[in-house]
Amino acid sequence: MINFTAGGITEPKGFKAAGIHCGIRRNTEKKDLALIYCEKICDAAAVYTNNLVKGAPILVTERNLMNGYAQAAICNSGNANTCNADGEEKAEQTCAALAKELKINSSDIIIASTGVIGQPLNINAITEAIPSLVKNLSVEGSSDAAMAIMTTDLVKKEYAVTFKLGGKNTYIGGIAKGSGMINPNMATMLAFLTTDAAISSEMLLCALKESVKSTYNMLTIDGDTSTNDMASIMASGLAGNPKITEKNKDYKTFVKALTALNTKIVRAMARDGEGATKLVECRVCGAPNGSTARTAAKSVVSSSLVKAAMFGSDANWGRVLCALGYAGKKIDIKKIDVSFISKTGSISVCREGAGIPFSEEKAKKVLSDDEITIEVNLHDGSSKATAFGCDLTYDYVKINGDYRT
Amino acid sequence: MINFTAGGITEPKGFKAAGIHCGIRRNTEKKDLALIYCEKICDAAAVYTNNLVKGAPILVTERNLMNGYAQAAICNSGNANTCNADGEEKAEQTCAALAKELKINSSDIIIASTGVIGQPLNINAITEAIPSLVKNLSVEGSSDAAMAIMTTDLVKKEYAVTFKLGGKNTYIGGIAKGSGMINPNMATMLAFLTTDAAISSEMLLCALKESVKSTYNMLTIDGDTSTNDMASIMASGLAGNPKITEKNKDYKTFVKALTALNTKIVRAMARDGEGATKLVECRVCGAPNGSTARTAAKSVVSSSLVKAAMFGSDANWGRVLCALGYAGKKIDIKKIDVSFISKTGSISVCREGAGIPFSEEKAKKVLSDDEITIEVNLHDGSSKATAFGCDLTYDYVKINGDYRT
Numbered sequence: 064m065i066n067f068t069a070g071g072i073t074e075p076k077g078f079k080a081a082g083i084h085c086g087i088r089r090n091t092e093k094k095d096l097a098l099i100y101c102e103k104i105c106d107a108a109a110v111y112t113n114n115l116v117k118g119a120p121i122l123v124t125e126r127n128l129m130n131g132y133a134q135a136a137i138c139n140s141g142n143a144n145t146c147n148a149d150g151e152e153k154a155e156q157t158c159a160a161l162a163k164e165l166k167i168n169s170s171d172i173i174i175a176s177t178g179v180i181g182q183p184l185n186i187n188a189i190t191e192a193i194p195s196l197v198k199n200l201s202v203e204g205s206s207d208a209a210m211a212i213m214t215t216d217l218v219k220k221e222y223a224v225t226f227k228l229g230g231k232n233t234y235i236g237g238i239a240k241g242s243g244m245i246n247p248n249m250a251t252m253l254a255f256l257t258t259d260a261a262i263s264s265e266m267l268l269c270a271l272k273e274s275v276k277s278t279y280n281m282l283t284i285d286g287d288t289s290t291n292d293m294a295s296i297m298a299s300g301l302a303g304n305p306k307i308t309e310k311n312k313d314y315k316t317f318v319k320a321l322t323a324l325n326t327k328i329v330r331a332m333a334r335d336g337e338g339a340t341k342l343v344e345c346r347v348c349g350a351p352n353g354s355t356a357r358t359a360a361k362s363v364v365s366s367s368l369v370k371a372a373m374f375g376s377d378a379n380w381g382r383v384l385c386a387l388g389y390a391g392k393k394i395d396i397k398k399i400d401v402s403f404i405s406k407t408g409s410i411s412v413c414r415e416g417a418g419i420p421f422s423e424e425k426a427k428k429v430l431s432d433d434e435i436t437i438e439v440n441l442h443d444g445s446s447k448a449t450a451f452g453c454d455l456t457y458d459y460v461k462i463n464g465d466y467r468t
Numbered sequence: 469m470i471n472f473t474a475g476g477i478t479e480p481k482g483f484k485a486a487g488i489h490c491g492i493r494r495n496t497e498k499k500d501l502a503l504i505y506c507e508k509i510c511d512a513a514a515v516y517t518n519n520l521v522k523g524a525p526i527l528v529t530e531r532n533l534m535n536g537y538a539q540a541a542i543c544n545s546g547n548a549n550t551c552n553a554d555g556e557e558k559a560e561q562t563c564a565a566l567a568k569e570l571k572i573n574s575s576d577i578i579i580a581s582t583g584v585i586g587q588p589l590n591i592n593a594i595t596e597a598i599p600s601l602v603k604n605l606s607v608e609g610s611s612d613a614a615m616a617i618m619t620t621d622l623v624k625k626e627y628a629v630t631f632k633l634g635g636k637n638t639y640i641g642g643i644a645k646g647s648g649m650i651n652p653n654m655a656t657m658l659a660f661l662t663t664d665a666a667i668s669s670e671m672l673l674c675a676l677k678e679s680v681k682s683t684y685n686m687l688t689i690d691g692d693t694s695t696n697d698m699a700s701i702m703a704s705g706l707a708g709n710p711k712i713t714e715k716n717k718d719y720k721t722f723v724k725a726l727t728a729l730n731t732k733i734v735r736a737m738a739r740d741g742e743g744a745t746k747l748v749e750c751r752v753c754g755a756p757n758g759s760t761a762r763t764a765a766k767s768v769v770s771s772s773l774v775k776a777a778m779f780g781s782d783a784n785w786g787r788v789l790c791a792l793g794y795a796g797k798k799i800d801i802k803k804i805d806v807s808f809i810s811k812t813g814s815i816s817v818c819r820e821g822a823g824i825p826f827s828e829e830k831a832k833k834v835l836s837d838d839e840i841t842i843e844v845n846l847h848d849g850s851s852k853a854t855a856f857g858c859d860l861t862y863d864y865v866k867i868n869g870d871y872r873t
Contacts, residue, residue, distance in 0.1 A: 116793030116801050116821075146789055148822045180786025181823035290790050367772070368868055375869030381585025384551055385695050388521030396521050416521075417553045418586035457862045463773055464780030 064226060065320045067327065068234070071205035071221035075234040075259035077101045077299035081199035082207030085192035087141040087178070087185055094211035096189060097238075098196050098204075099136040099255055100165060101299050107133035108268035109173065109295035110275050118143050118291035119150025120174040123158065127170045131264025133297050136173035136255050137161055137196075138212050140240070144176040144184040145290050153186045160190040164197045173295050175253055177214055177240060180290065209238035212253055215462055216240050218335045222327045226320045228304035228313050233260045235317075235324050239294075241284065241332035252279065254294040254328060260317055261300035262307040269310070270318045271296050278325035281357065281450045283365045284336040296321075333451040334434070338458030342434045343373050348447040349440040355392045356441075356448035362390035363437055364452030373435055374454035378403060378426035380412040383437060398442040405432030469631060470725045472732065473639070476610035476626035480639040480664035482506045482704035486604035487612030490597035492546040492583070492590055499616035501594060502643075503601050503609075504541040504660055505570060506704050512538035513673035514578065514700035515680050523548050523696035524555025525579040528563065532575045536669025538702050541578035541660050542566055542601075543617050545645075549581040549589045550695050558591045565595040569602045578700050580658055582619055582645060585695065614643035617658055620867055621646050623740045627732050631725045633709035633718050638665045640722075640729050644699075646689065646737035657684065659699040659733060665722055666705035667712040674715070675723045676701050683730035686762065686855045688770045689741040701726075738856040739839075743863030747839045748778050753852040754845040760797040761846075761853035767795035768842055769857030778840055779859035783808060783831035785817040788842055803847040810837030 073080050078101050085096040109128055111121050127133065137157060144150045154174050162169035176184070199207070209221040223236040239254035262270070271294065279294055300306065307314050334342040345363040350356035363369055366386040372379040380401045387394055401413035407429050412421050429435075478485050483506050490501040514533055516526050532538065542562060549555045559579050567574035581589070604612070614626040628641040644659035667675070676699065684699055705711065712719050739747040750768040755761035768774055771791040777784040785806045792799055806818035812834050817826050834840075 114790060114793040115799055116789050143786075146786055146818070146822050180790070181818070290786075290793060367864075371865055371868030374865065377869065381548075381551055381695075384521050385519060385585070388519040388695060394520060413551070413586070417551055455865055455868075457865050459772075460776055460779065460860055460862050460865060463776030463860075464782065 065323045066225050068223050068225050070223045070236065071209060071238050072099055072236040072255060072257040073202045073205040074223035074236040075257045075299060076301035077103060077259060078257045079200040079202055080204035080208040081196055081201065082204065082211030083192060083196055083199055086188035087139055094207060095139055095141045096192055096196055097138045097208035097211035098200060099208060099257065100200050101134050101297055103299055104132050104134050104171060105297035105299050106131060106262060106264040106267050107295065107297045108264055108271050109293055110271055112289055112292035114290045116146065116290045118145035118176055119147065120144055120154045120176045121291060121293060122151055123154040124173050124175065124293065127172055132171055133173050134167045134171040135161065135165055136295060136297065138175040138177065138253065139189060140177045140212050140214050142176060142178040142182060142184050143180045143291050146181040147183055153184050156186055157189050160193050164193050175291065175293055177212060177253055177291055205236065205238065212238065212240045214240060215337055216335055218331065220328055220331045222324055224320050224324045226316065228260055228302060228316060231302045231304040233302040233304060234258060235320055237324055237328055239328045239332065241335050252289055252292040256294065256296035258296065258298045259300065259302040260298055260307065261302065261304050262298050262317060266307050266314055267296055267298055270314065270321055273318050274322040274325050278322060278329045281361060281448065282329045282333055283361060283452050329451050333453050336453035337462045338456040339453030340433065340456055341373055341454045343370065343437065343452045343454055344449055345437045345439060346449045347439045347441065349442045349444060350446040351444035353446045353448060356446045358392050359387055359390050359394065359439065360448045360450035362386045363439065364450045367455055370452065370455035373430065374456050376427050376430035378412055378430060383439065384413065387439065394441060395443055400440040402438045403429050404436040404438055405429050405434060407432050470728045471630050473628050473630050475628045475641065476614060476643050477504055477641040477660060477662040478607045478610040479628035479641040480662045480704060481706035482508055482664060483662045484605040484607055485609035485613040486601055486606065487609065487616030488597060488601050488604055491593035492544050499612060500544055500546045501597055501601055502543045502613035502616035503605065504613060504662065505605050506539055506702055508704055509537050509539045509576060510702035510704050511536060511667060511669040511672050512700065512702045513669055513676050514698055515676055517694050517697035519695045521551065521695045523550035523581055524552065525549055525559045525581045526696060526698060527556055528559040529578050529580065529698065532577055537576055538578050539572045539576040540566065540570055541700060543580040543582065543658065544594060545582045545617050545619050547581060547583040547587055547589050548585045548696050551586040552588055558589050561591055562594050565598050569598050580696065580698055582617060582658055582696055610641065610643065617643065617645045619645060620742055621740055623736065625733055625736045627729055629725050629729045631721060633665055633707060633721060636707045636709040638707040638709060639663060640725055642729055642733055644733045644737065646740050657694055657697040661699065661701035663701065663703045664705065664707040665703055665712065666707065666709050667703045667722060671712050671719055672701055672703055675719065675726055678723050679727040679730050683727060683734045686766060686853065687734045687738055688766060688857050734856050738858050741858035742867045743861040744858030745838065745861055746778055746859045748775065748842065748857045748859055749854055750842045750844060751852065751854045752844045752846065754847045754849060755851040756849035758851045758853060761851045763797050764792055764795050764799065764844065765853045765855035767791045768844065769855045772860055775857065775860035778835065779861050781832050781835035783817055783828065783835060788844065789818065792844065799846060800848055805845040807843045808834050809841040809843055810834050810839060812837050
């Protein structure tokens with residue numbers, strides 16, 4: 064039994080958080096510096112962007128997590144600290160200042176930045192704010208931290224799940240920011256997860272990778288892959304469950320709970336994609352294997368033409384078939400069925416690769432909902448996958464036409 | 469010496485063309501049926517979309533061109549004749565009716581359709597119009613044919629080049645339609661090329677493939693690959709040059725002229741991309757090999773974020789670096805230089821992978837032009853490539869939000 068609960072990263076035992084305005088952003092109303100801290104050293108793991116251009120904080124975090132431990136995570140918004148000659152140096156300075164204040168090792172810190180690329184980071188604003196940031200740490204601080212990492216996000220992403228591990232109540236919490244796989248200037252998708260499960264960093268990394276495959280890696284807003292993407296997780300072990308050190312039954316339960324949480328986060332990110340008015344999911348079933356299912360589903364939600372059609376509530380299924388056709392997988396077009404589904408109802412529009420008569424009026428109604436599922440059956444096996452995206456709107460162009468000014 | 473000349477597909481000796489309204493489109497002002505005819509049988513070749521979903525006319529044309537000959541090309545706009553159960557049958561019917569009227573073999577016809585996917589083709593409108601279409605054939609008909617194949621194109625694409633082959637004046641002409649690699653409902657990129665050069669169908673196919681690699685295949689409007697893309701060429705041989713049957717000097721001259729023409733067409737297509745206000749080219753130089761150069765250049769012009777920044781005249785070079793970083797090629801980010809160039813001037817914005825100070829005011833001016841070049845030097849070899857695209861605008865969303873109605 065996995066249940067969602069109120070709160071976020073401070074639900075798991077041992078964690079405190081804070082979020083404040085430090086001055087990287089001009090708007091003093093907007094928090095721009097977040098901190099997560101655990102009272103004890105945690106097993107920790109993270110996965111990072113595949114982009115060859117990597118934000119300086121990513122490089123520092125990769126080094127810091129090599130030993131599998133972390134005790135704090137710090138993240139600023141408003142500046143990605145990427146493509147700056149002195150980027151790594153400044154990320155290290157931030158870690159050093161924070162370590163001193165928290166009395167922990169500098170190498171036990173996860174660091175991240177999100178915002179504009181290629182502009183020098185105002186390191187003084189951060190180091191000067193660290194004492195008050197630490198002072199603000201509290202078990203009520205999760206929401207502040209969630210707000211401090213937002214960029215073009217309109218909605219805060221903060222969730223937690225609870226479940227039993229070895230008879231013990233266990234929590235996983237998360238805060239994250241979108242608003243896309245890539246966003247203005249790409250310093251983009253960040254998720255900070257915490258848990259009080261006892262689990263080794265090796266198993267934590269396995270669990271994170273397994274979960275990411277069907278969640279963050281199935282999300283696309285605009286097809287660009289960010290330079291600063293990162294999902295990290297810290298495990299305090301304070302739930303008191305028998306420590307997970309191999310892929311046993313508890314490990315499977317943990318992955319299931321983690322994936323439930325990450326799915327929630329990813330749907331919220333898609334729904335809050337830049338300029339988005341609708342969450343658009345593509346569920347592919349009947350695929351010969353998982354890779355085909357994932358690639359096909361992602362190709363559909365990535366298509367600019369499908370996305371624009373969803374914005375216009377236009378049941379333009381030909382664009383869905385087209386996106387399946389260029390996905391690069393072996394798909395028998397003549398077997399494909401397509402339906403559109405929303406809370407309003409569902410409507411079949413294509414059977415065996417060809418159009419079938421349908422009510423345009425009903426289709427318009429189904430597609431006018433703010434959560435739409437495009438269901439594709441390949442009738443060629445039993446694998447399935449879901450991809451998460453949003454519609455393409457005027458506001459996406461507006462937001463990205465002049466982000467820096 | 470390759471010179472552009474007025475006119476299009478009827479510049480090469482032996483060709484006539486026509487374009488009329490047959491009734492597939494409701495708007496009687498809009499021509500929707502085009503015909504190209506040669507007085508003698510031509511060596512012919514074509515390249516087609518890689519999409520697994522292929523328009524019915526594509527399948528028929530592939531069969532018809534297997535012997536390397538064609539004498540006519542017919543194309544309707546307004547309906548893609550794709551994903552229809554009776555699509556191939558109707559395409560064959562069209563060929564049969566046209567063959568009868570022209571007194572040629574039905575298998576010597578290139579057939580194409582462009583428009584909405586998955587809606588039954590009104591075959592009667594076409595067959596009934598064929599007699600008057602044939603009657604309209606003339607050496608002045610190139611422009612009418614160019615207009616008849618347009619869908620969301622705002623501007624007609626009709627060009628011709630002249631050059632010497634074996635001492636003889638030779639022509640290559642072309643008409644094409646965009647407005648994207650993929651367009652509303654995807655029945656999209658079509659180019660019909662004619663030449664009076666004497667060249668075997670084998671060499672014609674080699675020349676077309678070679679030229680397409682640096683022209684049509686380097687064009688992207690929205691990243692979607694159409695179901696109906698096709699570029700075809702017919703060679704009458706009436707220029708009187710010694711027939712090209714191997715990759716000799718004349719072959720090279722022919723490829724050069726063909727590529728000059730196709731580059732002109734591709735730039736016009738990009739400039740007229742759906743909703744586009746600007747032509748955006750990315751020139752990559754200093755690449756270790758051609759494949760890296762092409763992939764890198766195409767990644768930049770494909771990025772929604774780069775495209776939106778170009779719309780907003782925003783010198784957001786971080787997005788260019790990001791697109792290079794996820795291109796999937798081995799690129800040393802720390803060596804990259806980036807400049808923006810237009811008629812107004814040029815401005816360096818990134819050197820060795822990091823930002824350099826530049827005048828935002830000047831950058832805005834440079835980027836406010838309607839033809840922008842993003843110049844990227846990888847400083848890692850001597851290969852280069854250019855990709856062609858356009859900006860991402862409100863109008864793209866508008867055009868594609870509700871195309872079918």
